[in-house]
Amino acid sequence: AQSVTQLDSQVPVFEEAPVELRCNYSSSVSVYLFWYVQYPNQGLQLLLKYLSGSTLVKGINGFEAEFNKSQTSFHLRKPSVHISDTAEYFCAVSDRLTGGGNKLTFGTGTQLKVEL
């Protein structure tokens, strides 16, 4: 079964500093990876996804991620964070479902806390 591992449960960072949130995946077949963000007391929102093509994926709010097959990683980066980026970030891998749709398997999440 496919899985993802988020190595850091919490990442504190000062405002305007760069940040990297780490995600490693385990898969023996083609892999489709996602990053979702969850703001406090809200649902999840897609930041970006990698399906194929360019390994550097740009998402919303200035985030980007790089798919690295040799290191089985899909780390999320932002060059300069803002206080409003404080949230929980989830990496996920997708499996296509017979019958339609896809199943997301999530990592354990990384709490990004941006401080002044």
Place this chain on the structure above:
Amino acid sequence: DTAVSQTPKYLVTQMGNDKSIKCEQNLGHDTMYWYKQDSKKFLKIMFSYNNKELIINETVPNRFSPKSPDKAHLNLHINSLELGDSAVYFCASSQVGGYETQYFGPGTRLLVL
């Protein structure tokens, strides 16, 4: 316009009770899902429905019964609630194609006392 909505937002109830959570999406999607997020924020899929038909049931107890009256709605009924059912339940929807983005509702926070 809310894309995926859930009611209620909060649900506090006693052990042994039966409760329902409703989900509606206005995105025209064919596939809908229920996820459970536990107290450690771990998210796990429970069910997936495509065009009102059950696609996956991830070893969820029989006390949980999803119902899809039409493509735009997927409700979750829980019988004989237990303390361990306390969690946040998220509804999501997506297009039926391969690896489409899933759009999540705001969640229903269930507390069983």
